[in-house]
Structures are given as C-alpha cells and as structure tokens.
Amino acid sequence: MNFGCTPVIGRHIIDIDGCLKSTDQTSLSAREILAIISRAPSETQVFVERYDELVPLGSNERVTLDQDTVQFFRTSMIAQHRHAVPGVSSTGQQFARAA
Template sequence: MNQGFEHQGIGRYIIDIDGCLRATNSMLVKAEEIIALHGRLAHDAQLVREINGETVPVSRRERIVLSEDSVSFFRSCARPRLFRACPSPRFERLAA
C-alpha cells in the first residue's frame, strides 16, 4: 500500500559542516559546493577540513575526495584568517 511517500536516498557521502549534517552523491566536491550544501554560510566563507584532529585549509578551487566509509568534517570562517585554523567564536569574544 502506497502512503504517498517515495523512497529517496539521502546521498552516499555524509558531510558535517559546523555541526550541520548534509549528504551528497558526488565523490569529488569543491569548497563552493560544500558551502552551497550548508545553505546558510556566506559565499566567501573560508573552510578548513578536520582530519584526525588536524585542521587543513581548503582552497576555493581544490577538489576534495569524500569517502563513503566515514563522515567528512569541515568548519567555516566568516573572513580570511592569518591562523592555520579558525579560532572558535567563543575565543574571539574573550579576546575582544
């Protein structure tokens, strides 16, 4: 019996952007596509990728390979920083 719902896959690759889970079927993505997936980030936001506790800056044109076996974690920065990683917003409030 059909209840009016259709089966929709959520996507094969899971991405965590600032704690917001999104899914895509693309194995290769650019930073711009990740920002678009989030939906609430500024178009000029800078991304860093978290891999095994390390943060790695992501360039705008870099192609990122995603894995079906694990979630890919990203954090955003509203503006360019001199630091390798984005400081937390709480740290910025304390420093001001």
C-alpha cells in the same frame, strides 16, 4: 507513516559545522560545500578537519569523499574590513559638505 515518498540519501555523508548532510558527489570544492549550507563564498573560509587539525581548503582544491567514512568540514566567517572615508558613503556616493 509513509506517504509514498522514498527518502533520498546520498552515498557520501559529510559533517559541516556539526550538521550532517549527504551527497552523491565523489568530491567537493569549497564553493560546493558552501552551496550545500547556503553561504556566500566571498564571506566564508572552509576548513577540512583531519585528526583534530583544521586545514584550509583552497579555492582550486577538491576533497575526495569515501562512502565508508564521514568527512568533517568547518567554516569561519571572513571579517569584512571597511575603512571609512570622510564624506563618502559605503556605496561610494559623495556627501555635500556644509560651508
């Protein structure tokens, strides 16, 4: 059934973690890739998959897309290491010490 809506599909097909997406942009940065999948850039590293190898995509790098091929991207969560400081909360608020 068609309810008068024309499907909008971009000219470039990309695969992000096994999920196919489309875009009309001719190149993408890591930040733009993460925006497509609604992930925070500070928490996620983007990799370009080329010939079964994962190449990290730097924050200033862009990947040029081709209409004839699917470009593959993989993401990985960056571990957030927080060191606990006795008497201090994660927001920096100091606790009163019992005497």
